[in-house]
Structure formats: C-alpha cells, structure tokens
Amino acid sequence: MSASEIERTLIRLAHEIVEKNNGTENLVLVGIRRRGVPLAQRLGKLIQRIENTPIPVGTLDITLYRDDLSTVDLKPIVQQKSIGVSVTDKDILLVDDVLYTGRTTRAGMDALFEHGRPRRVQLCVLIDRGHRELPIDASFVGRKVQTSRSEIIEVKLAEIDNVDKVLLVEKED
Numbered sequence: 223m224s225a226s227e228i229e230r231t232l233i234r235l236a237h238e239i240v241e242k243n244n245g246t247e248n249l250v251l252v253g254i255r256r257r258g259v260p261l262a263q264r265l266g267k268l269i270q271r272i273e274n275t276p277i278p279v280g281t282l283d284i285t286l287y288r289d290d291l292s293t294v295d296l297k298p299i300v301q302q303k304s305i306g307v308s309v310t311d312k313d314i315l316l317v318d319d320v321l322y323t324g325r326t327t328r329a330g331m332d333a334l335f336e337h338g339r340p341r342r343v344q345l346c347v348l349i350d351r352g353h354r355e356l357p358i359d360a361s362f363v364g365r366k367v368q369t370s371r372s373e374i375i376e377v378k379l380a381e382i383d384n385v386d387k388v389l390l391v392e393k394e395d
Contacts, residue, residue, distance in 0.1 A: 310338035324358035
C-alpha cells in the first residue's frame with residue numbers, strides 16, 4: 223500500500239466507525255503501541271473532522287501482557303502505565319496495524335481491562351493477514367491480505383518510520 227492508499231483506507235474506516243457506532247458519543251480510541259498509536263491518532267482526527275467533535279485517543283502498552291514475553295527480551299522496556307483516557311463505561315475502539323494470530327489483541331484486551339471496565343470493545347486494524355490462533359476478529363478492517371506463514375506484513379508510518387507504506391516481504395530464516 224502506498225501513502226495515498228493508506229490515507230484513503232483510513233478515511234473509509236473513519237466513516238465506517240462513525241456509521242456503525244451511530245456517531246461518536248462515548249467513543250474512545252486506544253492505539254496499541256507501536257504503530258497502533260499513530261493509526262488511532264490519525265483516525266481520531268479524521269473522525270473529529272466528520273463529526274465536528276474531539277475524540278479521546280489513548281495509548282496502550284501491552285509489553286507485560288504478551289504470552290511470548292520470555293522470547294521477546296530478557297528485560298522488556300515498559301512504557302507508561304496510564305493510557306491517558308478513561309475506559310470505564312466507554313465504547314473502546316482498540317487500534318492496531320496488523321491482525322495476525324490474535325495474540326497481540328488478546329494482550330491488548332488484558333491490558334485494557336487493567337484500566338477499567340469498558341461498556342464495549344471493538345477492534346480496528348489496518349491489515350488482516352489471517353492465520354488466527356485465537357478466536358479474534360476485527361470489527362473494522364482496512365484491507366485483508368492473504369499471506370503465507372513465511373511472509374511478513376511490514377507497516378511503515380511517517381510518525382515512526384518517516385514514510386507511509388505497507389509491504390509484504392519474505393521472512394528471513
């Protein structure tokens with residue numbers, strides 16, 4: 223995906239989110255670190271333009287909730303504990319870049335519930351690449367991309383990588 227394709231996809235997703243939520247009352251976007259955060263911020267700005275009302279956007283660090291923590295690093299770097307927004311009795315839209323096995327989303331929900339009890343949780347992803355290991359589906363999907371297990375989806379965002387693009391690459395052995 224090119225930068226313009228990402229932008230068009232986010233605009234479409236913003237409209238779908240507003241439509242399926244009957245507006246934005248009680249809606250809070252929460253981005254999963256790393257690339258879910260700028261995606262949530264972009265969606266928040268787009269939804270604000272559509273609805274003429276500011277949308278709260280929070281940041282969720284799932285490091286300590288990962289089920290593969292021991293394989294990630296001996297000393298994981300944990301960011302802020304607070305997500306910056308209230309989630310209790312809110313309609314939470316969890317935002318991430320790629321949905322693959324579902325394990326990141328599960329960790330995100332575990333981390334989210336540490337901050338309160340949302341009324342509802344929905345998931346929005348830029349790319350759904352299949353290969354689920356857990357029974358998790360996204361409510362909002364930018365694009366479905368069929369991949370093999372030997373492939374990786376690389377999402378690059380200007381806020382982190384100084385460029386907007388999505389690549390399908392072969393996994394290095």
